[in-house]
Amino acid sequence: MLNFELKNPTKIIFGKGEIAKISKEIIHNAKILMIFGGGSIKNNGVYDQVKDALKDHDLLEFGGVPANPEYEVLLEALHIIKENNITYLLAVGGGSVIDGVKFLSAAASYDGEPWEILKKPVRTLEGEGMPFGTILTLPATGSEMNSGYVISRRETKEKLSSGGPGLFPLFSVLDPEVVRSIPKKQIANGIADAYTHVLEQYMTAPSSADLQERIAESILISLQETAPKVMTEEFDYDAAGNFMWCCTMALNGLIQKGVITDWAVHAMGHELTAYFGIDHARTLAVIAPSHYRYNFETKKEKLAQYAERVWNITEGSTEEKAEMAIKKLEDFFHSLEIKTKLSDYTNDFQNTAERVEKAFIERNWVGLGENKNLTPQDAYKILEMSY
Template sequence: MKFTYTNPTQIHFGQGQISSITKNIPEDQKVLIIYGGGSIKKNGVYEQVISALANHTWLEFSGVEPNPTMETLDKAVKIAKNENVEYILAVGGGSVIDGSKYVAAAACYEGDGWDILLGKHSVKSAIPLGAILTLPATGSESNSGAVITRAETQDKLPFFSPAVHPKFAVLDPDAMKTLPEKQLVNGIVDAWVHTCEQYLTYPTNAMIQDGYAETLLKSLIKLANQFNDRDNDQWRENLMWSANQALNGLIGSGVPQDWATHMIGHELTALYGVDHGRSLAIIQPSLLRNQISVKREKLEQMGRNVFGLENSDELAEQTISAIEAFYHSLDVATQLTEHGSDKAQAIDSIIKQLEAHKMLKLGEHQAITLKESREILELAVA
């Protein structure tokens, strides 16, 4: 292991913590509140935010959609520039927080904001950002990554910069009380795959990272098993913290990482509107079966330590089946059906996008070429 790890986000966890933002944002700085479709006005979060900012000057921007688009976010960038916004407060789930990171970065850049996603502009400065999490899933509230969609061209790409790492994050599980069942399920799946992307590679004897990842996976299984009893504070707290810990950088420090499931899954979302979490469930089992020869040891370790399976010659295969059963227990599909009836055309379209986005060598060994991606899609597309 060799790594440098830091996480500068100050976390305020628990009920009633939204009021803490009063002290986190300087009173003399103009604040832009960014949120989604307005659910925060129904669950009491908006009222708490406004109360906490009673002595601040603030503006608001709403309408950030799931899988946030550049087209929508550029409207917020214009407001941030014209109004000399000095602090951004993202109030929502991963999409709102990712979108706010884009706004924070693009507002400090005079060129086309999409340059950030294309890697033509390296983000060195951004408007300071804080987050109030309402939907646990992505861990975006305490990491430096974001994924943005360009609707016009159906491109969905990530960017990373320490400059957009949130200064603080409020994780109040009460904000989850009005979430639809589907969004809670998506959160479990997203946290699960985030953990797997940093764990299901090859053995490195990183005992802490492996052990912590296995604890997170077992916790998510337990939360899935208790899904019918989800309307309690402890269930919400544990999902919110699990999703945060899955992608705050700790379990991935000093170990190989995969992320091929995410890169292929992004194309399903961009082309067919599949929920992000569900796109991952569609791709992952097929990818694991395709890559079983290089992932066998870690799959066997996961089978023993996470699912409690017995040693056998088929342990890796049984582990993949157990992962698939985990998704099915939540009524999450593991094959793409949104593409219509033409499977061959769907696969060609996805491969074309992967090629356009230079996703030519994926996985921990950079061994998933377009050939392997096509084989994975042959299994994953219904």
């Protein structure tokens, strides 16, 4: 097991009706800006619950943060923060809204051009970010219990990440009831996103960190077993709770400690979202199978372990089990009605590999993957395999 440090200060408030408790989590004299997305919280009852809980607080609102939170929109919120002397941020939404609030937390006291925080990137240390809490309405990214975020800039077609220990939410409310009103396509995206988060921390090489390995495999199995229950029309509170908690546990830092991690799938997937606007989770489903096939020799032992422990595939050689593992992964995405080829999403895919290679060269991204040895040229070949 590798050396590691673990500190996660986020308080989780889980369960039905728990939004009412946020008034006790935010100091009474705070000047709060509530930030949300397209307005679904006004239809599912969450907005009214928040307003009622904070009726005795000084509360302003900013809506309209889109999926893949856009830099240009967030600058409008940043202007409101500075003009109104906001002291506390409240994210009410999914990962996009929470990521946007993390950026605003970092940018509120940053002296330079805010985009520098992502371009350089600039890490936000403890005590540097504006305090914030979250109310999760769309399980997927795990942003409610970690300190990282990703922001898109339409003008330059970039999607970049940053973070730091100063960007953990102070609290996050997880009420499974919100899953009741989420469209099935978004639930499928959430499952695929969380599943791939686990794979990025697990699908590397066999590790001596047995507990982390077993927890990662348990999250994968739970997502597989929960998926058909939350994809049906009839709402199942227990299944919704398992789905929500799996998404949080997939990326709260626990399973990545003491092991090597990959994240090349995300690096390439972000480019597809920046270029084509494809849903983040679906870009991961496009890239992951090709990534594992391209890096088969270095990953085959872990792929075989995944086949054995997660899919109960015990027959065949290491190579045969590893190949079956990739097929099972694709089948799982397909069971969620998520397609796994770029050509399924756009007809303008022919030059994508070249564009990604060029972007990675310009950013000097020359060492992706768990071994830091994947080059922009490797990314080119993986993208070609994903067509």
